[in-house]
Amino acid sequence: MLKIGPYEFNSRLLLGTGKYPDFDIQRKAVEESGTEVLTFAVRRMNIFEANQPNFLEQLDLKKYKLLPNTAGAKTADEAVRIARLSKASGLCDMVKVEVIGCDKTLLPDPVETLKASEILLNEGFIVLPYTSDDVVLARKLQELGCHAVMPCASPIGSGQGILNPLYLKFIMEQATVPVIVDAGIGSPADAAFSMELGADGVLLNTAVSSAKDPVKMAKAMKLAVDAGRLGFEAGRIAKKDYAAASSPAEGMIFS
Numbered sequence: 139m140l141k142i143g144p145y146e147f148n149s150r151l152l153l154g155t156g157k158y159p160d161f162d163i164q165r166k167a168v169e170e171s172g173t174e175v176l177t178f179a180v181r182r183m184n185i186f187e188a189n190q191p192n193f194l195e196q197l198d199l200k201k202y203k204l205l206p207n208t209a210g211a212k213t214a215d216e217a218v219r220i221a222r223l224s225k226a227s228g229l230c231d232m233v234k235v236e237v238i239g240c241d242k243t244l245l246p247d248p249v250e251t252l253k254a255s256e257i258l259l260n261e262g263f264i265v266l267p268y269t270s271d272d273v274v275l276a277r278k279l280q281e282l283g284c285h286a287v288m289p290c291a292s293p294i295g296s297g298q299g300i301l302n303p304l305y306l307k308f309i310m311e312q313a314t315v316p317v318i319v320d321a322g323i324g325s326p327a328d329a330a331f332s333m334e335l336g337a338d339g340v341l342l343n344t345a346v347s348s349a350k351d352p353v354k355m356a357k358a359m360k361l362a363v364d365a366g367r368l369g370f371e372a373g374r375i376a377k378k379d380y381a382a383a384s385s386p387a388e389g390m391i392f393s
Contacts, residue, residue, distance in 0.1 A: 140339050142316055143232070143264040143285040145203060147174045150333070151363045152205065152318065154178070154343025158352060165197060167346055167356040176202050177234055177341065179209035180224045205266070207234035214253035221258050232264040234288065234341075244294040248275050252282070259283050268320055271305040277312055286315050288341060291332065292322030295344040299328035303335055310336040326355075326362035333366025334374070 140147045153173040158164035168176065176197075206224035211217035214237060221233040235254050239247025246268055252275075255267045259282060266286045267279050276287045289309055292298035299322060300306065310317045316338035323329055323342040332340050340363055349355035 140316060142266065145232070145264070147203070149174045149360070149363075150339040150367055151329075151360055152177060152320075152339055152341035153346065153356070154341065155347075156343055157347040163352050164347070167352045168197065168202075170353050170360065171346070171356040172360045174202055175205050177205040177207050177343075180206045180220050180229075203232065204230040205232050205234050206230060207268075208236045208254070209238075211237050211254075212239070212247070212250075213237065214250040214257065217250070217254040218257050221254075221263060222261075225263070231262065232266065232285075233258060235265055235267040245270055245290075248272060251275075252278060255279055255284055256282050266318070271302050271309065273305055273308045273312070276309045276317075280313065280315055284315065286318055286338075287313065288318045288320035290321035291319050291328065294321040296322050297324030297345060298322050299324050300331055300335075303331070306332075306337070307335055323359075326358040329359050329362040330366035330369070333363055334369050336370055337366075339363075 140150050149172045151171055151173050152175040153168060153171050155164065155176055155178045158167065206229050208217040208220040211220055217235055217237050224233060225231060235251060235258065237247045237250040237254055238244055239250065251267050251269060255265050258265050265284045266288055267284055268288045268290070269275050269279065271289045276289060279287050287309065289306060291300040306319065318339040318341050319332040319337045320341040323340060323345045325345065329340050329342065342359065346352050346355045346359060
């Protein structure tokens with residue numbers, strides 16, 4: 139069970155909703171993923187215009203918790219304004235804080251992320267900040283009272299997978315709140331590896347929406363997250379330099 143603030147989820151896969159070929163593929167992919175949390179950029183939604191197309195209308199929203207994000211924000215003030223807009227529209231009291239500090243890499247601005255998170259926490263939001271794999275920053279966000287930390291595996295949309303498993307592991311080892319690996323996942327293997335490291339969940343978008351078959355990939359990601367979590371809980375064997383026979387030598391018949 140994944141617990142974020144007051145909310146509990148059976149699925150540990152959080153799914154983004156951008157860049158799908160069409161609404162029908164998006165709807166089918168969401169259903170196949172088994173996700174219970176959908177994230178989207180508030181700035182890209184026509185939340186106050188009923189006559190505009192809206193993917194939310196294609197879904198049974200009783201099945202999902204919405205996670206608006208502040209994508210597009212470059213300062214704490216911008217992120218706070220976007221978060222307040224999403225809350226005022228009645229979408230959800232959860233928010234993914236995303237404050238980009240570099241247009242080329244889309245890596246987050248750590249200072250502005252901290253500032254925005256603190257303001258929104260004081261206003262009663264359930265705050266999930268998107269961060270780099272900075273161990274100290276993750277701890278400071280946790281100490282502020284954030285309800286989860288979301289370090290990236292690699293740059294947003296790059297599909298490079300986990301570039302620095304050691305730092306992600308450090309973040310997970312010190313965490314007292316859920317750690318959700320966010321950004322850079324490219325394949326089910328990346329998602330499973332994230333969970334095997336000890337992540338509490340995985341958030342992804344492009345790996346599904348831009349796949350050749352988004353619906354099949356959504357199902358593959360679901361299975362990968364489940365398998366990775368089970369593997370983590372089961373405890374993998376230690377790596378050895380040499381072979382170790384899987385059958386005991388006792389009782390064997392020798393000629």
